[in-house]
Amino acid sequence: MIEFDLDRGSGVSTYLQLVHQVKQALRLGTLRPGDQLPTAREVVESLAINPNTVLKAYRELEREGLVEGRPGMGTFVRQGVAGPTLAEHTRLRRTLEAWVREARAAGLDQEDLRALFAVVLADAAKEGAA
Amino acid sequence: MTPALEATGLGVRYRRTWALRDCSLAVPAGRVAALVGPNGAGKTTLMHAAVGLLRPARGSVRVAGEAAFVAQDKPLYDSFTVAEMLAFGRRMNRRWDGDAAAGRLGALGIPLDRKVSGLSGGQQAQVAVTLALAVRPDLLVLDEPLANLDPLARHDVMRSIMAEVAERELTVLLSSHVVSDLEETCDWLVVLNGGRLQVSGDIEELLDGHRVLTGPDGASAAGVRVVSASRTGRQVSMLVRGACPPDPRWRARRPGLEELVMGYLRSPESAALPDLTGVGA
Numbered sequence: 001m002i003e004f005d006l007d008r009g010s011g012v013s014t015y016l017q018l019v020h021q022v023k024q025a026l027r028l029g030t031l032r033p034g035d036q037l038p039t040a041r042e043v044v045e046s047l048a049i050n051p052n053t054v055l056k057a058y059r060e061l062e063r064e065g066l067v068e069g070r071p072g073m074g075t076f077v078r079q080g081v082a083g084p085t086l087a088e089h090t091r092l093r094r095t096l097e098a099w100v101r102e103a104r105a106a107g108l109d110q111e112d113l114r115a116l117f118a119v120v121l122a123d124a125a126k127e128g129a130a
Numbered sequence: 131m132t133p134a135l136e137a138t139g140l141g142v143r144y145r146r147t148w149a150l151r152d153c154s155l156a157v158p159a160g161r162v163a164a165l166v167g168p169n170g171a172g173k174t175t176l177m178h179a180a181v182g183l184l185r186p187a188r189g190s191v192r193v194a195g196e197a198a199f200v201a202q203d204k205p206l207y208d209s210f211t212v213a214e215m216l217a218f219g220r221r222m223n224r225r226w227d228g229d230a231a232a233g234r235l236g237a238l239g240i241p242l243d244r245k246v247s248g249l250s251g252g253q254q255a256q257v258a259v260t261l262a263l264a265v266r267p268d269l270l271v272l273d274e275p276l277a278n279l280d281p282l283a284r285h286d287v288m289r290s291i292m293a294e295v296a297e298r299e300l301t302v303l304l305s306s307h308v309v310s311d312l313e314e315t316c317d318w319l320v321v322l323n324g325g326r327l328q329v330s331g332d333i334e335e336l337l338d339g340h341r342v343l344t345g346p347d348g349a350s351a352a353g354v355r356v357v358s359a360s361r362t363g364r365q366v367s368m369l370v371r372g373a374c375p376p377d378p379r380w381r382a383r384r385p386g387l388e389e390l391v392m393g394y395l396r397s398p399e400s401a402a403l404p405d406l407t408g409v410g411a
Contacts, residue, residue: 006314011386013334014314041296048289049314050162051296 001038002031006047014049018057026066026081029089037067037075132194134159134269134301135180139189142175148325149175151188155330155403157303157318159194159268162295164316164333165305166391171322173305174202177271180303195268196225202273204258208247212240212257219261231264238290252283259287263294270294272304276311288315309388319387321394328394329402336402337384340393343368345380358397369393371402 002025004018012020025031040054058075061067069075103113133156140153150172157163165173178184179191181199206215212235220226235242240253249257255275262270270291276284292315294300303320306312319336321329329336340357344367351368354375359368369389374382385393394400 008314039296041293044292044296045289047314048285048292050317051292052160052162052317053314054296 001035004038004043004047006049015053015057015060018043018054019060022057022061022066026077027089031077033077033079033081035077037077039074131158133157134161134194135163135191135303136194137176137179137189137191140176140179140186140191141188142172142179142184143187150179150322150325153189153322153327155320155327157301157320157330159301160295160299161318162292162302162316163304163318163320164309164312165303165320165322166307166309166312167322167328168307168395170324172325173322174273175325176322177273177303177305180269181271193269196265197269197271198262198265198267199271200258200262200273200275202277204254206246206254206258206261209245211243211245212249213242215246215257215261216242216264219264223265225265227264227266231260234260234263234290238286250283252279252286255279255283255287256290259291268299268301270300270302272302274305274307276306276308284311291315309391313387319391321391323395323398326398327403328398328400329391331402333387336390337387339371339402340385340390341370341374341382342385342389343370343374343380343382345377349375349379350377351375351380357400357402358393360396 002022004021006014006017010017022031022037031037037058040051040058043049043054044051058067058069062069062075066078066081067075068078100113103116108116135155135157137153137155140150141148142150153172153176165176167173175184177199179186180193181197183199207218210218216228216231219231220228232242235257238253238256240249240256246254246257259270259272259275262272272291275287275291279287288311291302291304295302304312304316317333319329319331319333320327343351344365347361347364347366349366351370352375354368354373355371357369357371359366361367369385374380394402
């Protein structure tokens with residue numbers, strides 16, 4: 001089960017925050033195929049947000065093929081979603097952790113790490129596009 | 131689709147003064163509409179006209195189904211217990227869901243044998259909202275429901291209203307002059323200013339359809355619909371509706387709800403109103 005929280009004042013619209021949090025939970029494996037998302041009422045009762053916002057986020061996730069609504073039952077994570085990524089996840093995370101330790105030992109601080117990671121990520125995206 | 135609330139050419143006059151004039155709007159069913167504007171803008175007048183507490187001098191206002199109204203000074207009797215308020219509500223209304231009301235108050239931990247005067251401000255607001263919801267209204271109209279409440283009580287009141295909206299097709303119209311209270315909860319915006327309607331529309335569409343531009347004094351804004359503009363030194367900042375100007379010196383971004391509201395309130399002559407024919411869609 002996923003519990004949403006909001007970063008009010010982040011400038012990111014509420015419905016997008018919900019969408020991102022579901023995707024993040026899928027990546028991290030806290031949400032798995034077959035898991036049910038909280039009902040609109042449950043989300044609304046904890047966050048005091050408009051129920052249409054929750055429904056909009058769930059529609060978006062459904063449109064992207066990540067979840068499916070089952071009439072009268074709720075919204076569920078679809079089978080097959082995030083499967084291969086999830087298997088690789090633990091291994092990649094270990095490699096990244098080792099890299100972070102190495103960078104710290106070399107004297108890089110939190111900001112340096114973020115900047116370096118962002119640059120590499122942007123370069124990789126460029127290469128992919130070329 | 132029939133709008134939950136529809137006003138056509140609505141005008142309300144107190145003696146010689148027009149509190150509201152030429153107001154035409156339609157709020158679709160199932161929406162949570164924020165009614166904002168400065169003091170004296172006509173917010174309470176519009177709500178009173180909507181629930182039939184006053185007769186318009188011009189035009190008409192129509193609600194699809196039953197409306198329930200919670201006035202700003204929470205209309206409860208101090209010497210009554212909560213249970214007596216519920217019994218009173220049952221006798222005053224044809225439609226009355228007493229079980230749901232008692233269940234709601236129980237879930238909120240409000241003791242039925244407590245006198246109204248012994249409840250906190252937040253609890254009194256919850257009781258007033260519960261009584262209004264017990265009528266099973268199609269439209270719930272709340273005049274400043276969050277005024278005088280602490281942040282926690284505000285959150286709790288909005289949570290229970292939102293839960294009711296999630297449960298069934300309920301349309302809500304609520305007024306406030308604290309726009310930040312409404313950002314997460316409302317999906318429809320109505321702006322009144324000096325008795326005139328300035329804005330009525332879907333909040334996401336309104337925010338998508340406007341831009342905040344900043345640029346140097348002298349950058350060309352030809353052909354742009356400027357809602358309001360301000361100048362500091364050599365920099366100009368504007369709220370515009372629709373497309374951005376081609377001049378590359380402008381930096382553009384999507385406005386926040388508060389910026390949008392303030393932009394319109396600063397320029398009472400600007401308006402963002404849909405064609406009434408397109409509203410129900």
